[in-house]
Amino acid sequence: MTELSENIYYADQNILNRIELDFELIDRKDWYRLYYCKNDNSYWRLDEWDKYQEQLLVRLPSPENWTTYDDIELRIDLLKRHHGTTANKCIWKDCDRMALKDMAICEFHAYTEMGVRK
Ligand SMILES: [Zn+2]
Incomplete structure (x- = not known):
């Protein structure tokens, strides 16, 4: 599989499959999920699914304060x-x-x- 080279993705089916395969769920809090990717030791934040919102996956600079990282x-x-x-x-x-x-x-x-x- 190719590396996830961007810092942000729309969580389409490809990305959700990728999470399923390569990511480990670490925590859930405040409408977010924290994931760890064992392939490159990276941390990612996924929006909880909501039918009225676009769901995004964001690479975190670190797992510290992961719920408040500003990704706007x-x-x-x-x-x-x-x-x-x-x-x-x-x-x-x-x-x-x-x-x-x-x-x-x-x-x-x-x-x-x-x-x-x-
Ligand atoms: Zn303008």
């Missing part, structure tokens, strides 16, 4: 990579970022203002 920048960056950007500026007032494909706004405003998660 990773989530916004993933949104950008998932959609791709255009050469058009975001239409939000005073924003200099580029708009996402199929949207008139950037990843930051899509995430923080419109609640877009994928």
Whole structure:
């Protein structure tokens, strides 16, 4: 299997299969699960499944304070990579970022203002 080279993934069926195979569940708390990956000694946090929320898997820098690790920048960056950007500026007032494909706004405003998660 290929290494998980990114720091964040949408928890699609491939990722869930991967967790099943290679990850060990360490703890569950506050709507998250903490996993350990024995292949590369890494720690990961998975959102508990919720039918109204996109479920994400995030690589943790360490297992310390794992429930409070702030991953919002990773989530916004993933949104950008998932959609791709255009050469058009975001239409939000005073924003200099580029708009996402199929949207008139950037990843930051899509995430923080419109609640877009994928
Ligand atoms: Zn913007």
